[in-house]
Amino acid sequence: MAVPKGRAKDPDYGVELLWRDRAGGQRAGLNLDRIVAAAVELADQEGLAGLSMRKVADRLGFTTMSLYRHVPGRDQLVDLMRDAAWGELPDEGELPGGPLPAGWRDALETCARQGWALHQRHPWLAEGRGTRHVPGPNGVANYERMLAVVAATGLPAVQVVAAVELVGRLIEAEALALVETVRTERDSGVSEEQWWSARDSLFARLDRFPTITALHEAGGFERPDPFEFGLGRVLDGIALLIQSCDESRDEKAVCQVCGNPIDQPPSGRPRSYCSRACQQRAYRQRQPS
Known part of the structure; x- marks a missing residue:
């Protein structure tokens, strides 16, 4: 699968690579799966600091330019590597x-x-x-x-x-x-362990x-x-x-007038009274005689 011209730095193309249809498999020879597997092996040994397109190509026995026909660059390759690693987790x-x-x-x-x-x-x-x-x-x-x-x-x-x-x-x-x-x-x-064991001058x-x-x-x-x-x-x-x-959830609110439980609405301001009648009774009780 050749990289379309002009999409090397397009995040949406990275999505297409990661979520590509795998049902049909990949051709023999150099393909994206082989590139990703080799890159994972290299990173396991040298970390991401030691990862480069050239080193991956050397490991596979191909030219660096041949890798760019399958993956735009190192950043997209790292994203593919991450997802391949997560694929190791069992269903x-x-x-x-x-x-x-x-x-x-x-x-x-x-x-x-x-x-x-x-x-x-x-x-x-x-x-x-x-x-x-x-x-x-x-x-x-x-x-x-x-x-x-x-x-x-x-x-x-x-x-x-x-x-x-x-x-x-x-x-x-x-x-x-x-x-x-x-x-x-x-x-x-x-x-x-060896390095810290030799720090007697500090421990003293x-x-x-x-x-x-x-x-x-x-x-x-x-x-x-x-x-x-x-x-x-x-x-x-x-x-x-x-x-x-x-x-x-267990502490259900009760009416301030009659003490009966209040069914609170799923959203909005919480209620203090169980009914309109109790709300009016509370209002009358607050009025001066």
Whole structure:
């Protein structure tokens, strides 16, 4: 599939690439799927900083110009790579034990752990995120699945979206930390543990700080897995939000005059009286004798 002239930087053409019809398969030889697969392998080894059209072409044994017949440039290639990676997540029927667990918390936890495992396999997913990456069908399908899990709790729509995006940001934050660690270890040839173990000159100066010293002696810096700790706290917060929402629905307003329950309208100003008669009675009671 040759790139149409003049559309190399057109975001809508990026959408067409990502959402292209895959039913007919692709021709043998150089094709978009082979280019994307080679680019993913390269990024896994060198990160996005080491990704270039020339390196991908060399890996495939073709000229750089031949790649441009299939993909306009590096930015579109990265979007295709992201969606290909998201396509590694299992469908519900392929999950161990079948569909997602019952209950929003277990289901959302499963989705989050799958996303974290994916970022561990492909740390570059968290690099250069920005706000204008066009999503593909695999990424949108994962987003849809997480939204469906939280929407089933009955939270307001805006809170459903915010909760899912909060979980996504946790995954990306931990993935960015992983990217930095992998990059530094690759460039220096020294592991994170080895580097910090050699910082005796620093540790010798920390005993003047009593809180740090006490926490260290109590094992405070033998911290739990940061992703698991963070995920637990995020899910705790969502659970409290759901509980608060449920309690608000249960607290039905009562009429200020007769004490009967009030059926509130779905929108607009809330009512204080159950009927027009009670509203008029309250008005008369407020009038001076």
